[in-house]
């Protein structure tokens with residue numbers, strides 16, 4: 001079945017089987033391996049991408065369901081060579097260890113901050129309650145998101161200032 | 168890698184189109200919206216539909232509004248939308264309580280109200296919540312539509328009154344003054360199925376329980392309802408003693424089974440305790 005999906009602003013035409021999952025479409029058809037694939041049962045959230053602006057678990061969405069729609073993946077967070085504040089927050093606060101959960105954490109955090117620019121620690125924890133960190137580094141993940149909330153417009157050049165909130 | 172077996176995919180944009188596609192593909196077609204129950208079942212080959220009819224673009228089923236003395240909820244409303252709705256929170260806090268603990272925020276962005284009811288999982292929260300508030304459901308088919316009480320909607324685990332060629336389109340909740348509601352569940356971690364959960368809707372006449380609805384989740388209550396406890400409570404004083412006794416009756420009449428989440432007697436204990444708690448909270452809310 002022929003589908004057209006806009007991913008990170010770029011339009012892709014592909015001919016896919018209806019049973020192809022969105023996560024495999026992104027990774028295998030488009031080579032966008034930033035989106036990870038883990039539990040396959042919509043539990044862990046590593047496959048989270050934004051579909052028409054709303055984060056969904058792409059292991060539980062069919063690629064054909066994204067036909068005519070737009071998808072944003074972790075590759076689309078960076079703008080013009082500049083990392084998104086949530087990405088910088090994860091760098092600043094050591095928000096990742098092995099990095100497996102990070103793409104999902106980043107997409108969910110970006111969505112949280114878009115809707116709630118100044119979340120409490122508790123609100124961050126609630127927002128990421130559908131994301132499992134196998135390394136259990138939640139403390140620093142929450143700090144990283146808080147860092148991003150406090151630095152909404154940070155540029156690369158200032159991200160190494162003394163304001164770091166490292167662990 | 169878990170891969171569903173082959174199926175035809177169709178995307179509908181209106182209810183009439185859904186009904187036409189259901190007629191075209193016959194009884195082995197399945198309607199998909201959020202897909203968070205169906206797709207995992209298809210990956211495990213527990214479900215192998217010939218065709219999937221995607222209703223995510225059937226926007227006419229995506230509404231929450233008050234009409235007359237009823238709250239109308241379209242079948243395609245997402246869990247996240249029910250949670251965020253001010254009009255739902257105003258009239259039925261039970262849904263805000265329940266939606267906060269259904270799955271996780273990302274799954275709630277996708278899963279729908281209609282899908283939850285039709286999946287008819289015995290551990291699913293909204294069935295008990297809608298049973299507590301005595302909702303009715305609207306089912307559309309080629310001949311028109313029919314309505315039935317949600318307490319008659321589930322015919323067994325994973326089975327409902329929705330027949331071949333039919334589509335659940337709406338849930339209606341009667342708005343009655345003088346009451347409030349609450350829901351509480353015990354689960355082991357965020358997003359897990361409950362060990363047990365209870366919901367209550369309570370209407371007061373001064374210090375007396377004028378009417379009450381009690382829903383139970385995951386403890387084998389018939390139609391998700393604690394009917395004996397409701398019967399006991401109607402006309403009694405809305406106080407601690409009554410609520411404790413109602414909890415005891417609810418626990419006695421449910422039928423939980425032991426599984427990896429916990430033993431039956433613990434779940435029975437929870438059914439009673441949670442029933443008492445939600446009655447207490449609904450009464451507090453009704454008084455303020």
Ligand code: FES
Nearest residue numbers: 038039040045059
């Ligand atoms: S791989 Fe999708 S939720 Fe785990």
Ligand code: FES
Nearest residue numbers: 097101133134135
């Ligand atoms: S950093 Fe390893 S899974 Fe989260």
